[in-house]
Amino acid sequence: MTEHTYKPLGRSGMAARAAQDIPGGWYVNLGIGIPTLVADHVPAEREVIFHSENGILGVGPAPAKHKENPWLINASSQRVSLHPGGSFFDHAMSFAMVRGQHLDLCVLGGFQVAENGDLANWAQSAESGTGQIGGAMDLAVGAKQVWVIMEHTTKGGEARLLKRCTYPLTAPRCVTRVYTSLAVLDVAERGFVVRDIIPGLSFEELQAKTEAKLHR
Amino acid sequence: MTEHTYKPLGRSGMAARAAQDIPGGWYVNLGIGIPTLVADHVPAEREVIFHSENGILGVGPAPAKHKENPWLINASSQRVSLHPGGSFFDHAMSFAMVRGQHLDLCVLGGFQVAENGDLANWAQSAESGTGQIGGAMDLAVGAKQVWVIMEHTTKGGEARLLKRCTYPLTAPRCVTRVYTSLAVLDVAERGFVVRDIIPGLSFEELQAKTEAKLHR
């Protein structure tokens, strides 16, 4: 079976793959989970300015243990550092930046992405009253580019790249690119366009793990 | 003629009369013209915090000539000083304070006030395209109390306290009190209620100079 000749990317591998595509000078928000790891893979000499929705521009890497600042956390509640030139502001201003389309990119986690760019990443059922929206809905409609990083399929092997999302939406038609454990896909007018597949996996094998039709 | 036995208040007299009624602790915006003079008549020991719509809280008196700060002007473009505890902020924040009903009082100049509290103070005709609205419309709808200081009549002797304003409105039903050269009047449900008349002028004489019906 060819299926055993490839090695899916892990969390760090997916983050590294996305980091590779972020140009210097971009303003970027990293969502909770795998996206947060992206920062570690951007080369130090490439100046990317990270935004955190709790009111920070210029988020730096995790500090050394003895240099921790308990008043400086990112949106994932991890203690972080601040790049020289960084700034603090309030939540209204922070989301003005987000909603006002000042971010070049946000990288979000996802449960499902549809071929029309719909994203579902905050709840797995339509029960209201609980759920974890956080800043995702604002980021999904606000950033100029919305990239999603996620496993290509669920643990049970179900497709996450779908014709239509079955989970509640975070935002319609917002995703511009998806980095999965198996491939990089753009969301184009005609649907998912495969840009990159991990070594050892064929287009047809990738299609077999994907509900939506893939384009070359 | 009894008409000669009274002396109308001048600009400074009207400002002083209004200043007398401002309690300590109030946040107050003073409009362009006579209202700006009010600050000079509030006793130094009474702590009133003056707001200027160009982004200042804690406006202080005019500075000594050698202490002028060219970067510190009030809404009338006069160089002013800053009280200790004063702060600077941007125009959006400044009008958030105004519109958000955080000011206890604004004191505005006026052309006309109607017995229902309508104020006209920005234009004398309904031609559009030019005019001086400035911050008056925001202040008139936003401050908890809106006091107007103006001559009781026009130079030509026409009434300014009217049944209905004939000039374009600044805001409907906003004025709570009027300080004129002849009297202090509250705007109540039933119309103008005279609180104070300058010495030597009778209620009937005041009524004769007023189009709207006056109440005692």
Added chain:
Amino acid sequence: MIDKFVRSMAEAMDGIKDGSTVLIAGFGDVGAPNALIEGLIEQGATNLTVVVNSGGRNRVAGVEPSGLTKLVALGRVKKMISTFIRAQSIAGELVRTGKMEGVVIPQGTLAERMRAAGAGIPAFYTPTGAGTMVAEGKESRWYQGRECILEEALPGDVALVEAWTADRWGNLVFRDASRNFNPVVAMAGALTIVQTHHVCDLGQLPANEIVTPGIFVNRVLHVPAGDPKPVV
């Protein structure tokens, strides 16, 4: 003389009524007015609507809940408006069992609705949430090719704020990322109550560096509270 400092927690909490809407600042434990929340628990007001970014923690065997989680666990909150109410948290439990109403909304909309309340803007259109469950029951219209929904201002009867330094006029500065919701919550409360780590004389905060001017603040209590705890 204007003096917004109060001398006791009882004075800080005086007059908060049952049924109040209480806006609570903070993001995680950073910038959270935890002492004031404990004060509110002590004060006794109940039947509250609480507006807060995150709905509190899970039940942990053998650990007494504290702060917001305790307020919720005590059944004092009838409705919570929040951006995160985890199903496994105590708040989530109460929502699922019908003991508390939960309303989950986007974080930017939460911030903007409070800012609107403070700024005298009764309602605004936003693209956030259009085409999602958040849009249910809301008016929508299209601007520049994007669907936007109408959201209303979210004012509080009471706002609880944590500051780094305050003066007697109620001018506030915040430390680093603890600023978060604090200036927004401060604007939106009819009664804004502040706990501050430090106090200073009037004039010591530079006029260009004041973040929340005292006009938004009613009462300030000096609570040197130590560093925020890391998230567990």
Added chain:
Amino acid sequence: MIDKFVRSMAEAMDGIKDGSTVLIAGFGDVGAPNALIEGLIEQGATNLTVVVNSGGRNRVAGVEPSGLTKLVALGRVKKMISTFIRAQSIAGELVRTGKMEGVVIPQGTLAERMRAAGAGIPAFYTPTGAGTMVAEGKESRWYQGRECILEEALPGDVALVEAWTADRWGNLVFRDASRNFNPVVAMAGALTIVQTHHVCDLGQLPANEIVTPGIFVNRVLHVPAGDPKPVV
């Protein structure tokens, strides 16, 4: 390396097109980007829509107009949105004679419309202007017993800003009351151009004191311009 500093006025003005909407900060002469306005005059773009608090000065015999008044007098502005257009000013003259369109709006609405543009809010309700000429042609509805009118965001193709100090990321601080419209205008421009009195190295502006984060800024030109002139 991110470096938003430009080395010349020509570079600062590069690409500004005829027909652009230009947002101009300042209140009176304080905080006004006068050097950039002169640069725009030099650059040549015409048919502009200019958004500015005050529409400029009167014609004075023997005195050459400068800054905004000059831009207007040269006939380069087809439409002005402003809170003061005095009938006796050069702008007022052009409006009366049909050579320029004038739209006079409330100052708070001007600020909020630009802030909304920067914040991705396409429209909002405000009580300001309801029941006045300003409300003509606008939707209205009642909130909490007050009539409110629907106002739309006011974005700029170009925003002209004056700062006190800037760094290479475009972070800005302002001096005293020169802050006024500057942070709001900076947010609302697709191309935000700053003239700054001082420049500093990255990291020299304290993170808690930055007023306009560089994300809103595209180009910064170092123009040590002296003190604002008093109003005549």
